Amino acid sequence: MTAKNESKNSDNAKPTVKEIPDKIVRRLPHYYVQLKNMLNKDVEYVSSEQLASIMGYSSSLIRRDLSHFGQFGKKSYGYDIHCLYSNLHRILGFNHEKSMVIIGAGFLGRALANNKSYEERGYLLRGIFDKDPAIIGLEFNNLRVMDVERAPEFIAENNIDVAALAVPALEAQKTADMLVKAGIKGIWDFTETPVEVPEDIILIEQNMNDGLCKISCKLVQKSK
Amino acid sequence: MTAKNESKNSDNAKPTVKEIPDKIVRRLPHYYVQLKNMLNKDVEYVSSEQLASIMGYSSSLIRRDLSHFGQFGKKSYGYDIHCLYSNLHRILGFNHEKSMVIIGAGFLGRALANNKSYEERGYLLRGIFDKDPAIIGLEFNNLRVMDVERAPEFIAENNIDVAALAVPALEAQKTADMLVKAGIKGIWDFTETPVEVPEDIILIEQNMNDGLCKISCKLVQKSK
DNA sequence: TAGATTGTTAATCGATTAACAATC
């Protein structure tokens, strides 16, 4: 609906400019972290072949992924580590400031409050909320837990972009509805239950139980 | 090396019996949860078409996924919900008892200790460890935090299958090495850093920052 | 029987890899 669509066939109301395939998006942070580790070393260039042997992707895939965003390499040299790093920084949107709140100040919410990587990724943690009077008022990482009743107002007034959803499964949908109504743009969902949101809301399911299931499934396979 | 390999070409030392494709493994827990929700309702059968419309997968994919494990459906009726549910239970290995420990009793470790879904999935939480003297001795979910120095002995003696790794990034590799040495079979890794383990160890990276990156990347795409 | 729905095969789609011309 935002009419900023530049794609050729705009007959279909897709909000795509030139959407990055999900498979690539998933690998970008890995490239980013690897490059970051290399920044401190005293080499200037790295080849796709070198990255491949370190990271376990094929060099072909790496070159193809990166070429999606432009031509960052120098033939016969490889990629300028610093240049590629800062390009990935930009592509991942870390240079855009994003505001965030945490809903639910149980142990998980507190762990999220203590996360140290927000700043580097452009997130500004603005608030943490809970409904338990015994928790409201406690302080984690210099943030005082607020009453979740105040969240809608806070989110709307402060134009919060993202909410980490760390409430019990039973509260999940209700809370997500509240967040959407308040104008949230993305939800980082840690609940163990399926949550429905309108399709223009970014929903990232950080489903931990899937990991538990995967291990279980693989353990049985091995024991057979 | 376990010589239980029944695959045709056993020239290559792969430990496969008939490995389930990762893509399918990832969907199995979703089917499982959906079926579980349906158990309480008073319908007996569900068709792949019905599941498809609820879950967002195509009916074709669902039938194909399930047919990987046998013929569970009844033509013209669909799938017996209870039967399929218990088959998934078995396929996911939930009927095998698996013992587990948590390494690191920070907020994240405590959140993991409070997780309610272990039992249903066949996990038995046996211990939680930390190195901080101020934390050792505290109790979460009826488990007293033990000194991580005692972990190797505990894991070996009790034949622990899985460890949830919830330590700071700097301790990650060192701790993983300790776990492997102690005889762990699977690691559920919550650290934000790449961890190397021998390839016969099941390693599930529960990388939370990837979610954060994904949201950031998608937010920028939308704002463009 | 007619209608419904599986299990499976063939067709399509998308993602990865291989190959190589361009060029530093």
Place this chain on the structure above:
DNA sequence: TAGATTGTTAATCGATTAACAATC
């Protein structure tokens, strides 16, 4: 120049979907 390595095109591989015969 010879060697290295990119960016990109073509080939391959794998996963999803469509189609349909089998059958309840």
